Amino acid sequence: MAEKAFKYVILGGGVAAGYAAREFANQGVNPGELAIISKESVAPYERPALSKAYLFPKGTARLPGFHVCVGSGGEKLLPEWYTEKGISLIPNTEVVKADLASKTLVSAAGETFKYQILIIATGSTVIRLSDFGVQGADAKNIFYLREIVDADKLVEAIKAKKNGKALVVGGGYIGLELSAALKMNNIDVSMVYPEPWCMPRLFTANLASFYEGYYANKGIKIIKGTVATGFGTNEDMEVMDVKLKDGRVMEADIVVVGVGGRPLTKLFKGQVEEEKGGIKAIFASEQGSSIDEYNYLPYFYSRAFDLSWQFYGDNVGETVFFGDGSPTSTTHKFGSYWIKEGKVVGAFLEGGTPEENKAIAKVARVQPPAQSLDQLATEGLTFACKI
Numbered sequence: 001m002a003e004k005a006f007k008y009v010i011l012g013g014g015v016a017a018g019y020a021a022r023e024f025a026n027q028g029v030n031p032g033e034l035a036i037i038s039k040e041s042v043a044p045y046e047r048p049a050l051s052k053a054y055l056f057p058k059g060t061a062r063l064p065g066f067h068v069c070v071g072s073g074g075e076k077l078l079p080e081w082y083t084e085k086g087i088s089l090i091p092n093t094e095v096v097k098a099d100l101a102s103k104t105l106v107s108a109a110g111e112t113f114k115y116q117i118l119i120i121a122t123g124s125t126v127i128r129l130s131d132f133g134v135q136g137a138d139a140k141n142i143f144y145l146r147e148i149v150d151a152d153k154l155v156e157a158i159k160a161k162k163n164g165k166a167l168v169v170g171g172g173y174i175g176l177e178l179s180a181a182l183k184m185n186n187i188d189v190s191m192v193y194p195e196p197w198c199m200p201r202l203f204t205a206n207l208a209s210f211y212e213g214y215y216a217n218k219g220i221k222i223i224k225g226t227v228a229t230g231f232g233t234n235e236d237m238e239v240m241d242v243k244l245k246d247g248r249v250m251e252a253d254i255v256v257v258g259v260g261g262r263p264l265t266k267l268f269k270g271q272v273e274e275e276k277g278g279i280k281a282i283f284a285s286e287q288g289s290s291i292d293e294y295n296y297l298p299y300f301y302s303r304a305f306d307l308s309w310q311f312y313g314d315n316v317g318e319t320v321f322f323g324d325g326s327p328t329s330t331t332h333k334f335g336s337y338w339i340k341e342g343k344v345v346g347a348f349l350e351g352g353t354p355e356e357n358k359a360i361a362k363v364a365r366v367q368p369p370a371q372s373l374d375q376l377a378t379e380g381l382t383f384a385c386k387i
């Protein structure tokens with residue numbers, strides 16, 4: 001098979017690839033120099049839409065509506081944009097071998113791609129219950145969500161199991177957003193997770209208490225402190241029920257599993273330095289110089305029902321809760337600061353206006369000193385708006 005060669009190759013066609021392509025274009029990449037090789041069949045899109053408007057019964061998002069970079073308020077890069085810029089978008093192509101020494105990639109179909117500079121943007125893959133040998137975990141109607149093809153299968157199941165029952169395994173991002181989306185589709189939703197509260201890696205007990213109360217008021221049943229240990233099926237191998245470790249058995253027509261992901265680094269094992277399961281360093285500078293400082297402010301956001309939160313910075317140290325965290329309040333405006341060594345290093349806000357969200361982002365970037373935790377709690381959002 002013919003070999004293709006490019007100056008730059010981005011491996012992976014997700015969010016990072018799309019935003020990088022825009023930056024390449026801004027920097028004046030020449031036609032023919034850049035290729036994006038992607039397992040997916042479509043141009044890069046805003047992946048977070050898959051667990052939100054893609055599943056909504058009304059105001060449903062569909063491509064080409066959410067190609068990057070609309071998520072950050074930027075230009076929507078349609079497939080034609082790549083053609084106009086002379087960027088080769090190579091879809092439906094899974095790379096199965098990467099040899100960094102000879103700068104060669106090989107696809108599942110046997111095509112060879114040579115590059116001078118490679119950008120690894122393979123993202124993550126979901127952790128599957130079958131990885132842990134959970135009995136019946138391969139049954140039909142057990143869903144994971146990472147790519148648009150996964151979302152399409154879930155959309156079909158929601159249609160097929162109208163007014164049915166869903167069990168959502170996992171109380172993180174995916175669990176919370178998908179429970180909301182399923183409920184909006186009139187599905188009877190239960191969630192199960194082992195931790196004492198939802199999103200434990202980010203939420204404090206106070207924050208989680210609001211979301212759990214709010215979800216309960218929407219009719220979502222929350223079962224904590226246990227895990228799914230097996231699935232029962234009918235004669236068509238469709239899931240019918242979920243066995244929990246505490247002995248309960250939950251009926252379910254649809255199961256959605258959101259128990260985490262892991263970086264897709266397999267192709268590069270032994271060829272790059274790794275840390276905490278991810279690839280450690282970004283090398284690559286044509287001039288031979290490295291970037292002095294990588295200015296990165298951690299940022300997460302989520303939207304479900306009429307809720308919307310943003311978090312900036314680090315969630316380490318002591319915490320202070322502020323605002324009205326009652327699940328029945330009409331304002332839903334509250335948040336939390338994280339304080340380490342006398343400085344505010346992280347900030348979370350539910351229900352913020354664009355200006356207020358900018359203010360908490362600034363707090364996390366500037367890391368102002370905190371006089372006292374009591375003062376922060378009393379001042380709440382006013383503290384951020386003064387910075």
Ligand SMILES: Cc1cc2nc3c(=O)[nH]c(=O)nc-3n(C[C@H](O)[C@H](O)[C@H](O)COP(=O)(O)OP(=O)(O)OC[C@H]3O[C@@H](n4cnc5c(N)ncnc54)[C@H](O)[C@@H]3O)c2cc1C
Nearest residue numbers: 012013014015016038039047048051094095122123146301
């Ligand atoms: C359903 C969902 C909802 C999310 N919602 C939010 C949210 O609300 N807020 C938030 O902050 N973050 C959210 N995230 C996380 C966010 O989407 C990711 O951080 C982001 O997509 C990471 O971008 P990436 O380009 O590194 O990886 P990805 O967007 O995952 O892209 C990786 C690409 O590489 C391709 N690929 C992988 N291996 C190969 C191979 N061997 N050959 C060819 N192609 C390959 C994949 O097919 C994919 O196209 C969500 C994620 C998911 C799955």
